[in-house]
Amino acid sequence: MQVAYDLERDLPVKVSEWTPSSSLETFHWHTALEIGYCVSGSGWFFFGDKKYRAKAGDVFVVNNMERHIAQSDPDNPSKYLFVFFSKEIVESEQELLLPFIYRPATFQNQIPAEQTAARKIGQLIHFLRQEFAERQPAFQAMIRGTMMQICALLLRHYGQHSPPGRNNSVFSLYFILLPALSYLQENFREPLELSDVASQLALSPSRTRHLFKEVMGIGFKDYLTELRVNEAKKLLASTDLSIMQVYLQSGFQNHNSFYRAFNAIVGMTPNQYRFCKSK
Structure with missing residues (x-):
């Protein structure tokens, strides 16, 4: 549920x-x-x-x-x-x-x-x-x-439980990354590379990769995949779109990558998820 x-x-x-x-x-x-x-x-x-x-x-x-x-x-x-x-x-x-x-x-x-x-x-x-x-x-x-x-x-x-200076450090890094997070939220349906996100921050792809991991605790590719799978879940539960339409509108480029990512994150196939939500 x-x-x-x-x-x-x-x-x-x-x-x-x-x-x-x-x-x-x-x-x-x-x-x-x-x-x-x-x-x-x-x-x-x-x-x-x-x-x-x-x-x-x-x-x-x-x-x-x-x-x-x-x-x-x-x-x-x-x-x-x-x-x-x-x-x-x-x-x-x-x-x-x-x-x-x-x-x-x-x-x-x-x-x-x-x-x-x-x-x-x-x-x-x-x-x-x-x-x-x-x-x-x-x-x-x-x-x-x-x-x-x-x-x-x-x-x-x-x-009370944070080391001195920790909040200021994390806070400043988060707001450096924030334009990239906003960009991904708006554009995750499009084909994206790390370099696209790095350009939003005026940083190198290498520095952007490390910043993502440091602030979010998750890598850029994993974060992007999570956004796309979350969108696919929403479409599967609320529309009658075909599976192909769902994965294309969620930012996935092909059937195999979609099924592999969806099953890894959700623990079931897209069809199984839609069936569960229809009960």
């Missing part, structure tokens, strides 16, 4: 309730940033090779690149509130993005329920849900302000 998280342009935030399956499903990733709050029950949360035992009150932080999936304990199924949002919601205070600019291998995605940050963030997520449900006058302003508070709490929490 996949959580719905299409974001509106004017208010790019969404709160969704989700009960994970008790069987381990295919890992996925989102183009949005994500915060998960375990409301009840227990289970596990997987991020790449990392595995966390999850319980009520825990908070989980996910950026827009790390593959992940939650799983319920069959004897005590978990229920989550997930907040999906675009970075534009806090762009006036760009340092609030720092908790989402991390190296997946060493980042601690879980904030345990016992910690003050988890309790405060959980309360604010419940408040967000209430604002969306009631939609009283100026609810958009309330939601934007609440997102600022949540991200500020995350910044304080992770700032």
